[in-house]
Amino acid sequence: MTKLLKNLLKSPSFIIGMGLFLLTIGGALLLPFFYHVNLGLQASSYASPNGKFLLGCDHLGRDMVSMLIEGLRSSLYVGLLTGVIATTLGTALGIYGGFKGGWMDDFVNLVTNLFLVIPSFVVLILISSSLSKGRSLTLIGLIIGLTTWTWSARAVRAQAASLKSRDHIALARINGANTFRVLTLHILPYLASYVFMIFILQVASGILSEAAISMIGLGPLDTVSLGTILNDAKNQGGFGDGMWWAFMPATVIITVLVFALYIINTSMEGVFNPRLRK
Amino acid sequence: MPNNSSAPAPVFYAKNVTKTFGHGKTLVKAVDDVSFSIADGEIVSIVGGSGCGKSVLAKVMLGLYKQNQGEFTYRGKAITDTRSHWNEVQSVFQDPFSCFNQFFSIRSQLKDALNILKVKPSKAEADARVDAGLMAVNITPKDIEGKYPFELSGGQMQRMLLARIFALRPKVLIADEPTSMVDACVRANILDYLMKLKVELGMTIVFVTHDIGLAYYVSDRLFIMHEGKIVESGTPDEVTQHPQSPHTVQLLEDIPEIHKEWLKR
Numbered sequence: 001m002t003k004l005l006k007n008l009l010k011s012p013s014f015i016i017g018m019g020l021f022l023l024t025i026g027g028a029l030l031l032p033f034f035y036h037v038n039l040g041l042q043a044s045s046y047a048s049p050n051g052k053f054l055l056g057c058d059h060l061g062r063d064m065v066s067m068l069i070e071g072l073r074s075s076l077y078v079g080l081l082t083g084v085i086a087t088t089l090g091t092a093l094g095i096y097g098g099f100k101g102g103w104m105d106d107f108v109n110l111v112t113n114l115f116l117v118i119p120s121f122v123v124l125i126l127i128s129s130s131l132s133k134g135r136s137l138t139l140i141g142l143i144i145g146l147t148t149w150t151w152s153a154r155a156v157r158a159q160a161a162s163l164k165s166r167d168h169i170a171l172a173r174i175n176g177a178n179t180f181r182v183l184t185l186h187i188l189p190y191l192a193s194y195v196f197m198i199f200i201l202q203v204a205s206g207i208l209s210e211a212a213i214s215m216i217g218l219g220p221l222d223t224v225s226l227g228t229i230l231n232d233a234k235n236q237g238g239f240g241d242g243m244w245w246a247f248m249p250a251t252v253i254i255t256v257l258v259f260a261l262y263i264i265n266t267s268m269e270g271v272f273n274p275r276l277r278k
Numbered sequence: 279m280p281n282n283s284s285a286p287a288p289v290f291y292a293k294n295v296t297k298t299f300g301h302g303k304t305l306v307k308a309v310d311d312v313s314f315s316i317a318d319g320e321i322v323s324i325v326g327g328s329g330c331g332k333s334v335l336a337k338v339m340l341g342l343y344k345q346n347q348g349e350f351t352y353r354g355k356a357i358t359d360t361r362s363h364w365n366e367v368q369s370v371f372q373d374p375f376s377c378f379n380q381f382f383s384i385r386s387q388l389k390d391a392l393n394i395l396k397v398k399p400s401k402a403e404a405d406a407r408v409d410a411g412l413m414a415v416n417i418t419p420k421d422i423e424g425k426y427p428f429e430l431s432g433g434q435m436q437r438m439l440l441a442r443i444f445a446l447r448p449k450v451l452i453a454d455e456p457t458s459m460v461d462a463c464v465r466a467n468i469l470d471y472l473m474k475l476k477v478e479l480g481m482t483i484v485f486v487t488h489d490i491g492l493a494y495y496v497s498d499r500l501f502i503m504h505e506g507k508i509v510e511s512g513t514p515d516e517v518t519q520h521p522q523s524p525h526t527v528q529l530l531e532d533i534p535e536i537h538k539e540w541l542k543r
Contacts, residue, residue, distance in 0.1 A: 167371045168379050170342055174364045175387075176394035189381040 004193070007271045014267035020260035024253065028072045037066040039224065046243050056245035058229070059236035067224050068249055074225035075207050075257065078141040082206030085145025087199040090152025095183055095191070097153075098160025105157075112153045120147035124209065128218035137220040144209045152198045159191050193272040197265050204261035211254050226250045287354030288315040289450055289482045290339055295348035297334055308334040309345070310506030316484065321476060323485040323493035325529060326503035333372070335503070336454045336486045340369050364394050368448035372455040374435035378427035384438055385422060388412075391442050411445030415471055433464035440471050447479055454486045469496060490529045494518055502526045 008014050031037075039062055047057040055064035097108030127143050128135060163169065164187075172186045188195075213219055214227020215234065229250040233239060238246030297309040308331040316322050324332045337343045338350060341357040341364070350356065357363050371377050378387055388408045392399055399407060409419045415437040427435065436456060443451055453472065457465040473496070475481050487493050493500055494514045502510040502517065504525040510517060521527045 167373055167377045170337075170369075171371060171377050172379065173342065173360075174340065174369060174394065175391045176361055176364060177390075185382075186379050189379070 004271060008268065011267045011271060013263045014271070017260045017263035017267060020256055021264060024072060024257050024260065025076065028069065028076050031069050035065065035069065037069055038063055039066055039070060046238065046246065048243075049245055055249055056243075058232055058246060059238060064245055064249065067229055068226075068253060070224045071226040071229050071250060072253055072257075074137055074220070074223050075210060075227075075254070078137060078144070078210040078225070079203040079207035079257075081138065081141035082145040082148065082209070083199050083203035085142065086149040086202040086206070087152055087195060089145070090149040090154075090198070090202075091156045091188075091191075091195050093149075094153040094156030094158075095160045095187055098157040099164050099179070099183060099187060101161070101164065105161075108153070108157070112150050112157075115147070115150040116154070118147075120144075120150075121209070121212070123147050124213055125216075125218060128213055133221075135218075135220055136222045137225065140210055140213065140220050141206070144206050144213075148202065148205060148209070152195075152202060155198060156191060156195065159194055160187055163187050163190055193268070197268050197272070200261050200265045200268075204258045204265075207254065207261075208258055226254050286318065287351070288317050289320075289353060290314075290316040290484075291349075291351045291354070293349040295335075295338065295345045295350050297331075297338055297343055297345050307331075307506050309338065311348070312506070312508050313348075314501060314508060314511065316482065319480060319482055320499060321483045321485060321497045322499045322501060323487060323497040324501045324503055325487055325490045325493045326525075327488055327529070330503045331506040332486045332488075332503050333454055336369070336452050336484065339452050339484060340364075340367060361394065362396070365396050366448055367450040367452065368443055368446055369452045369454060370436075370439045370443060370456045372458055374432055374439055374460075375427075377439060378435065380427050382426075384425055384427055384430065385419075387427075388438065388442055388445060391446055395446070407445045408441070411441040411443075414444040414474070415441045416467075417441065433460045433467075436460050436464065436468060437471070440468065440475075443475060444471075448481070449479075450482045450484070451475060452484045452486070455488070456485075457487070457489075457492065465492075472496065489533075490518070490526075491533045502529065 041061045042063055043053060043057045043061040045057070045059050045061055047053060047061060049056040049064075053063050053065070055068070057064055058067060093108050093112070097105040097112075124143055124147060128140065131139070169182060169186055172182050177186065210219070210225060211227035211230070214225050215230045217231050217235070219225055219228045219231060230247055233243075233246040233250075292315070293313050295309060295312045296307065299306045299308055310331070312335065324335060326332045334343060338345055339352075341352075341360045344357075352363060352367065378384065382390075385408065388411065389404050392404050392407060412419045412422065417434070417437060422430070422434075422438075430438065439456070451472075456472070457468050460468065469492070472483065472485070476483055485493060485496060490500070490502075497514055500510075500512065500514055500517045501508045502523060502525060504523070509523040510521065510526050517526060518530060521530060
């Protein structure tokens with residue numbers, strides 16, 4: 001384990017990815033202590049960046065830096081929420097189906113495929129637009145998590161099925177381990193690094209999905225997210241007249257965040273799967 | 279032995295046992311219409327080449343697989359409660375490297391095995407039994423203290439599997455190629471340990487191997503398997519001196535020369 005960690009720390013792309021990710025997390029968690037976050041109406045519409053408002057203001061005259069800090073916090077929250085839901089659900093179903101085989105596996109596969117062929121983004125739009133009231137950030141996170149668990153289930157299922165006929169599983173069984181023990185102690189640890197990589201990708205896709213759904217105006221109504229900032233810019237004419245501060249910072253933050261998660265994933269794959277090592 | 283008037287039921291009894299995998303065009307008959315019985319205290323070797331179904335048959339005996347057709351009983355009863363079956367019937371597997379979970383120490387896994395026993399030993403007793411098991415295969419318990427499976431050599435791991443059996447003291451042992459991954463010297467040791475098990479614990483041993491020469495030395499009876507069927511069975515002398523099946527002849531011919539000379543004498 002420590003050796004894996006050492007190998008990870010030797011990989012430059014992991015350092016860069018982790019550095020960027022920690023930077024954004026640190027920004028979301030620590031900046032409110034140093035910067036007075038104020039979402040109130042403070043200046044004229046689309047005031048340009050100046051000494052007081054470092055990144056200008058939005059169409060309502062709200063301080064952009066405050067909006068971005070708040071938006072980043074929302075995006076990370078949605079990302080982690082969907083990541084936890086999609087990974088837990090997908091891993092649990094995948095590992096169980098893959099290990100059990102037979103009709104249990106067929107059933108889990110059927111459900112997975114059913115969810116897989118339904119385009120989750122369409123479902124997301126349908127659910128979001130049908131909930132015109134009380135569409136909260138948590139609800140959006142739940143919906144994304146519950147529609148994107150399928151491919152983690154698939155990936156984990158394949159891995160669990162390949163482990164199932166290993167001798168250590170047979171030995172665990174003749175040691176008297178029940179299915180739950182076999183799954184948690186004798187299969188899950190072997191897949192831990194894989195599941196963690198899936199988790200990272202699910203967080204990234206959660207952040208992107210939330211941004212996309214908010215961008216088209218179906219985002220959370222109770223808070224500011226990076227996606228709702230973009231939506232406001234789009235709807236309130238922020239894309240024109242050189243008002244880059246209305247959309248550029250939010251876009252950059254989303255891009256950096258997702259990029260960081262993706263290169264963390266790629267570098268981990270290189271370390272956990274030695275065949276990919278150069 | 280229970281003191282009843284009727285003859286004791288054989289340890290294993292198989293009648294027309296078939297085990298298949300897959301279905302339709304991909305159907306594979308791993309074990310095909312096999313019948314036999316194994317008596318208490320016998321050492322029986324199941325000999326055959328790769329993919330002849332001997333390991334699958336071993337897993338049917340262990341209760342890890344259930345036959346698709348036919349009747350299979352352990353001491354006169356079908357295997358329904360696997361936990362109580364494994365209380366009495368245990369196994370040594372083929373590949374010692376993949377037998378242990380790499381995330382737990384060897385010692386904790388050996389102790390974990392004692393959970394299958396009907397009468398669970400106390401903590402101290404469990405430790406004592408694991409120590410005794412290790413001692414029986416000439417390993418000082420201190421040497422593996424805190425060690426993980428990947429820190430041991432193949433021969434050591436194979437001995438860990440045998441130590442597990444010495445600690446568990448089952449009534450029946452199914453040894454699936456216990457010597458396939460080790461060198462000749464360790465192999466001789468392992469065979470010694472198996473014989474020790476038989477003498478000390480009065481065990482019934484089913485020995486699964488591809489090596490008919492090895493089987494000849496250790497067994498009371500040989501079953502020769504080919505493509506899922508038992509093509510020949512008998513005492514080692516019968517089978518090796520008057521082979522009836524061409525597959526037996528093939529297996530005998532494949533023994534290195536030095537053994538062949540010895541067998542012909």
